[in-house]
Amino acid sequence: MKHYTIPVFIPELACPFQCAFCNQQKISGRLHVPVKAEIVRTFDEYLRSFKIKKRHVEVGFFGGTFTGIPLTEQEKYLQLVQPYLENGNIQGIRISTRPDYINDEVLELLKKYHVSTIELGAQSLDDEVLKAAHRGHTAMQVEKSSRKIRSAGFELGLQMMIGLPEDKIEKSLATARKIIELGASNTRIYPVLVIKGTAMHRWYMHHQYKPLTLYEAVYQSKQLLLLFEKSGVKVIRLGLHPSEGLLHGSELVAGPFHPSFRELVLTEIWGDIFKPLMKSKQNVQLNLHVPLSEINYAIGHRAKNKRLLLKHFVQVRFVANATLQVRQYVAENLVLTSPPYFPV
Numbered sequence: 132m133k134h135y136t137i138p139v140f141i142p143e144l145a146c147p148f149q150c151a152f153c154n155q156q157k158i159s160g161r162l163h164v165p166v167k168a169e170i171v172r173t174f175d176e177y178l179r180s181f182k183i184k185k186r187h188v189e190v191g192f193f194g195g196t197f198t199g200i201p202l203t204e205q206e207k208y209l210q211l212v213q214p215y216l217e218n219g220n221i222q223g224i225r226i227s228t229r230p231d232y233i234n235d236e237v238l239e240l241l242k243k244y245h246v247s248t249i250e251l252g253a254q255s256l257d258d259e260v261l262k263a264a265h266r267g268h269t270a271m272q273v274e275k276s277s278r279k280i281r282s283a284g285f286e287l288g289l290q291m292m293i294g295l296p297e298d299k300i301e302k303s304l305a306t307a308r309k310i311i312e313l314g315a316s317n318t319r320i321y322p323v324l325v326i327k328g329t330a331m332h333r334w335y336m337h338h339q340y341k342p343l344t345l346y347e348a349v350y351q352s353k354q355l356l357l358l359f360e361k362s363g364v365k366v367i368r369l370g371l372h373p374s375e376g377l378l379h380g381s382e383l384v385a386g387p388f389h390p391s392f393r394e395l396v397l398t399e400i401w402g403d404i405f406k407p408l409m410k411s412k413q414n415v416q417l418n419l420h421v422p423l424s425e426i427n428y429a430i431g432h433r434a435k436n437k438r439l440l441l442k443h444f445v446q447v448r449f450v451a452n453a454t455l456q457v458r459q460y461v462a463e464n465l466v467l468t469s470p471p472y473f474p475v
């Protein structure tokens with residue numbers, strides 16, 4: 132079953148907060164509030180572009196603080212999806228919002244319009260980090276809202292950031308453990324980037340804030356991803372999407388942005404898995420059978436893992452195997468009949 136999300140960006144123009152890392156206009160690449168006809172056109176265009184028949188399609192209202200806009204506005208947006216839910220072309224709705232913008236009235240409305248998943252921008256579950264990031268809510272508010280969402284029968288998503296001021300890997304791991312404990316079914320991990328016009332941009336210019344390096348961000352994300360995977364929490368995004376307004380223009384000032392961030396993290400995970408194979412040099416051809424869905428990550432970004440393995444084996448061949456589970460592999464050493472290639 133292929134999962135698709137039709138993204139609709141609804142910036143909350145009146146967001147009363149100014150989180151230290153956020154310049155929403157730059158991140159979403161627009162400060163334009165889409166009108167009804169535009170949203171419906173987006174649904175139709177996306178649906179026409181989906182080629183796979185066996186699919187689950189969700190509409191995601193992202194961009195700001197969905198439940199922070201007036202209830203009547205929320206209702207107008209949600210109403211647009213209802214005919215598509217009824218005719219079966221769309222199967223679910225997800226919204227993203229702030230933890231302190233959840234209450235019974237909001238949950239009732241979201242339930243009435245068949246919202247399936249509520250994603251909260253938790254960012255951290257450490258009060259010191261939340262305060263330093265000017266989030267304007269506490270960890271306790273994230274916990275309370277998460278419990279409310281779960282007990283009202285919604286799926287819960289909790290997004291987190293790494294590299295915020297006052298943050299460190301131990302705190303990020305503690306946040307991840309709390310996200311698991313709160314019953315989130317999915318998460319997004321965003322390494323903090325310094326965006327023009329934000330408070331963090333100012334701090335960065337005055338040497339009061341230092342973003343993570345790409346290496347640190349990949350290393351931390353690897354640990355978090357493994358922890359979430361072990362607990363069955365789906366990591367639906369690692370790093371900002373290249374389309375999120377950062378590749379063009381000069382909005383991105385500093386920070387660990389990479390257009391293939393997820394691939395870098397998965398490359399490292401497979402690199403660790405292959406480490407036991409890299410103890411000595413062997414004059415054999417290594418055939419590595421890996422899961423079909425993981426073959427690119429096993430080979431690695433720019434063939435990093437293959438190149439490392441080639442320092443230990445004469446030849447390395449990756450074979451996609453649909454019967455293997457996510458991180459399983461089978462190594463097959465083929466003794467070469469031709470003369471050894473490594474100097475003896």
Ligand code: SF4
Pocket residue numbers: 146147148149150153154155194195196229
């Ligand atoms: S991150 Fe969300 S709450 Fe914070 S300033 Fe941006 S839109 Fe507002």
